[in-house]
Amino acid sequence: MTTNAIAVNGVDKVYGSGANAVTALQNIHLEIKDQEFFTLLGPSGCGKTTLLRLIAGFEQPNQGEILLFGEHLEGLEPNQRPVNTVFQNYSLFPHMTISENIGFGLKMQGVDSAQINTTVGEMLELVKMQEYGSRKPNQLSGGQQQRIALARALAPKPKVLLLDEPFSALDLKLRQAMRHELKQLQKETGITFVFVTHDQEEAMSMSDRIAVMSQGKVQQLDAPETIYEMPENRFVANFIGDVNLIEATLTRRHNENLICAAGAMEIIAKPGRSHSTLVDGQNIQLAVRPEKLQITEIGEGAIDAIVLDSMYIGTDRFFTAQCSNDLVLEVRMQNSHLQERPPASGDRVGLSIPPGSAVVLND
Amino acid sequence: MAKSMNTPKKTRNPINWLKAWSHLFFLYLYAPIAVLIIYSFNDNRIAQVWTEFSTKWYVKAFTNEDIQRAIVNSLKVAFVATIVSTLFATMAALVLFRPKFRGQVISNAIISLPLLVPEIATAVATLSFFAAIKFPLGLTSIIIAHIVFCIPFAFMPIRARLAGMDQTLQEAGKDLYANEWQVFYYVTLPMLKPGIIAGAILAFIISVDDFIISLMVAGAGATTLPLYIYSMIRLGVSPEINAVSTVLFCISVSAIAAYWLISRQTEDKTHVH
Amino acid sequence: MAFNLPENPNTRRWLGLMPAILTIFFFMVIPITILGVFSFKPADPYGGVESGFSLEAWIQLFFERDLDDSLIFEPVYLQIILRSIILGLLATAASLLMGFPVAWYIVQQPTRQRDLLLFLVTIPFWTNLLIRAYAWILILGKDGMIEKPLYGLGLIDESLELMYGNLAIGVGLIYSYIPLMILPIYASLEKLDTSLIEAARDLYANRWTVIRRIVIPLCLPGIVAGCILVFVLSLGDFISPSVLGGGKRMMLSNLIQFQFSSARNWPFGGALTMLLLLMVAIGSWFYMRVSAKDGAVEH
Numbered sequence: 001m002t003t004n005a006i007a008v009n010g011v012d013k014v015y016g017s018g019a020n021a022v023t024a025l026q027n028i029h030l031e032i033k034d035q036e037f038f039t040l041l042g043p044s045g046c047g048k049t050t051l052l053r054l055i056a057g058f059e060q061p062n063q064g065e066i067l068l069f070g071e072h073l074e075g076l077e078p079n080q081r082p083v084n085t086v087f088q089n090y091s092l093f094p095h096m097t098i099s100e101n102i103g104f105g106l107k108m109q110g111v112d113s114a115q116i117n118t119t120v121g122e123m124l125e126l127v128k129m130q131e132y133g134s135r136k137p138n139q140l141s142g143g144q145q146q147r148i149a150l151a152r153a154l155a156p157k158p159k160v161l162l163l164d165e166p167f168s169a170l171d172l173k174l175r176q177a178m179r180h181e182l183k184q185l186q187k188e189t190g191i192t193f194v195f196v197t198h199d200q201e202e203a204m205s206m207s208d209r210i211a212v213m214s215q216g217k218v219q220q221l222d223a224p225e226t227i228y229e230m231p232e233n234r235f236v237a238n239f240i241g242d243v244n245l246i247e248a249t250l251t252r253r254h255n256e257n258l259i260c261a262a263g264a265m266e267i268i269a270k271p272g273r274s275h276s277t278l279v280d281g282q283n284i285q286l287a288v289r290p291e292k293l294q295i296t297e298i299g300e301g302a303i304d305a306i307v308l309d310s311m312y313i314g315t316d317r318f319f320t321a322q323c324s325n326d327l328v329l330e331v332r333m334q335n336s337h338l339q340e341r342p343p344a345s346g347d348r349v350g351l352s353i354p355p356g357s358a359v360v361l362n363d
Numbered sequence: 364m365a366k367s368m369n370t371p372k373k374t375r376n377p378i379n380w381l382k383a384w385s386h387l388f389f390l391y392l393y394a395p396i397a398v399l400i401i402y403s404f405n406d407n408r409i410a411q412v413w414t415e416f417s418t419k420w421y422v423k424a425f426t427n428e429d430i431q432r433a434i435v436n437s438l439k440v441a442f443v444a445t446i447v448s449t450l451f452a453t454m455a456a457l458v459l460f461r462p463k464f465r466g467q468v469i470s471n472a473i474i475s476l477p478l479l480v481p482e483i484a485t486a487v488a489t490l491s492f493f494a495a496i497k498f499p500l501g502l503t504s505i506i507i508a509h510i511v512f513c514i515p516f517a518f519m520p521i522r523a524r525l526a527g528m529d530q531t532l533q534e535a536g537k538d539l540y541a542n543e544w545q546v547f548y549y550v551t552l553p554m555l556k557p558g559i560i561a562g563a564i565l566a567f568i569i570s571v572d573d574f575i576i577s578l579m580v581a582g583a584g585a586t587t588l589p590l591y592i593y594s595m596i597r598l599g600v601s602p603e604i605n606a607v608s609t610v611l612f613c614i615s616v617s618a619i620a621a622y623w624l625i626s627r628q629t630e631d632k633t634h635v636h
Numbered sequence: 637m638a639f640n641l642p643e644n645p646n647t648r649r650w651l652g653l654m655p656a657i658l659t660i661f662f663f664m665v666i667p668i669t670i671l672g673v674f675s676f677k678p679a680d681p682y683g684g685v686e687s688g689f690s691l692e693a694w695i696q697l698f699f700e701r702d703l704d705d706s707l708i709f710e711p712v713y714l715q716i717i718l719r720s721i722i723l724g725l726l727a728t729a730a731s732l733l734m735g736f737p738v739a740w741y742i743v744q745q746p747t748r749q750r751d752l753l754l755f756l757v758t759i760p761f762w763t764n765l766l767i768r769a770y771a772w773i774l775i776l777g778k779d780g781m782i783e784k785p786l787y788g789l790g791l792i793d794e795s796l797e798l799m800y801g802n803l804a805i806g807v808g809l810i811y812s813y814i815p816l817m818i819l820p821i822y823a824s825l826e827k828l829d830t831s832l833i834e835a836a837r838d839l840y841a842n843r844w845t846v847i848r849r850i851v852i853p854l855c856l857p858g859i860v861a862g863c864i865l866v867f868v869l870s871l872g873d874f875i876s877p878s879v880l881g882g883g884k885r886m887m888l889s890n891l892i893q894f895q896f897s898s899a900r901n902w903p904f905g906g907a908l909t910m911l912l913l914l915m916v917a918i919g920s921w922f923y924m925r926v927s928a929k930d931g932a933v934e935h
Binding site: 381455457486592593 | 645646648649651652653655656657659660661663664665666667668670671674683684734735737738740741742744751753755756757758759760762763764765766767768770771772773774775777781811814868869871872874875879888889892893896902905906909912913916920
Binding site: 056057058077078079080083084085087088089091092093094095104105108109152153156 | 829831832834835836837838839840841842845850853854
């Protein structure tokens, strides 16, 4: 017995044919749990929107199948699928009032008008827009239209709600406020949300799990913390937050940890997913977040370095430090933890990499 | 949970109906013209009975002195009308695309008036006018009438081109020490050229194809090609009409194809930003 | 530079505008005014008008003079006007039904193909109306492309008489002006945000409902514009009735042309033209209202 809201099994999607063929999705496998806030995260063109459109039924996969609560969706038109979409530009019908927009799905399902009115009222209340029912979409601000788009998609009580970069047209402040509201709404309704975004902060702050996508493939699927702390490969490490990539050689293992050498420096790294296949002496790629590194007095760190640049960014300070000819590291330290006179460019400092702060990537 | 309750079924695709209908439509649009062209190459005197391929009706038509004269008349009228109307339209467009001023709306309305007035009304009104001022009917009267209704056709692409033009370019020209004439000659005019050519082509097509207005204001001996074709049609179907019509059709199509290519090219260029 | 542009922007404006405006004013606005004046003058039996004032032309629209000079209601001209209106309306309706699906199809094609198809729609519009009407004689006429195969199959043994009637005129009108139905509809369909269609599909509307509730309401300005264009042009059409109607079934334009040629009744022709212009003015006014409204919706 499965409780997966959505199961995607081996889905391929190719646009065009012959020499012009573009592969949008390649052998996608993923499962989205019921009542989960699931995010597809990736740069534009990674295939995340395509996957959403396949679930909604606007496009058909070339290969593979998609199941909704165990049922095949193949051959079902978008209007036959119990999933609803919140569109990127809201796509509110300009010739209908807000209430008509929200009630449209129910009307199409043949719900009687008394019931429609009740549900529309509930939905307006849910998104705190009770007074706006009789207005037209172009009389609302972007944020208000956004809420109506949400209400409209939720009104037919879909089994899964699909959200295609719904905040991309909003300004930053509003976008941040909407994150809380959306998360709240998901908890209240208990509906599975599939959220598409290219904004990592948005993904991190709302999601139960994130699938990071690139070039038509899922690069990593995990909880937000895991994705940040334990990126599996270079793409994920680079795409989510800032990272230092260090070429190193595996020297030996110590308990769970791997002892690596990068030039003169010894780094105690956490293994990634593929550590069991690693052998001693193998060249590996390490990722360390800038905020994990520490600047110390010269000689007190694992290695000495010269500060090339020191940049004040409010809460923190960014340093660029050269350890050797081919190793330059970025360090981020909170200003509240720094001494009164932070290291300036040209200063010689020590750098330390706390054990377990570096993680082995599998590419 | 039951696996696959909805058996996947191939959904009927209504796009295909649409496609079939649209293809039928294009057939409807082009079949009569195709028939006309095919039968212009028919050897048989009876236009609707196909015997064998022949170009003799073209030879016959173009050795006919009346047809030659009609073609020359049509071209004379079209050339003069095109040049004058394009010149006038360009001047007007250069004024009218600039920021709003008093009289702009009414000027635009007057320029587009020939598009709104039905041709028959223009025709009889022009005839009455020439009669009232006792102006003799002939090629000159046709040319004057053609200039009038060619102006809005020449005007439209020119103004569209001006509207799509980056105004800062002219400011940049001035900034780089060009005086007004130099800005016009080196900046505005070259950029406007595709619009002017497109406008001239439209004016030319409209003039060459005009029938009703020419019919009313043509004097004796001022027969243009469409007038000649009309007089032949009144005598019934003949392969000679097919041949002459095919030629006139080809003139229009090549002109409009040239127009299309020019406006598409410029569109591509202006869409860069 | 030998000479400079006048400094005053107003002077410049009028210098630029004058040639075009004056040409149209002198050779169109004044002629129409003269024609209006003519309609209130007595007819010169040799063409043109005589001096004086007369309402005869306007009376002639509705009445005939009996031998004793009393007026008898005579609807023959009204019938021609009515036929023009009805044929115009029918041609408009048929063009809409035929043209809308085509515009809808074109809009759904990839950009390159779209441009080509649109071009194909416009080509006939830029070719000679006379030739296009004539081509239909080859199809509809006796021994034409329709009758010949039917004779061959033995389905008919005498001519169907497709030519020289309302049917042939209607076919000619549709054929002449359907591009002007498709183009504005296409323009408004193209502006339609396709995600609205997807949104409706997503909200359980089937394809037909999408067209009825989303596409048609949002493209109404284009539909109305196309209808007005086709109607106004059909109303003033001269070629279809004279070539395909054989001159027997007159429309307003033929009646007008007849007054200025064989009938030599210029005042009456003037009155008829004023009537036509009035109808066109009403149509244009609607058209402008619709396009103004369309523009307002956009922002």
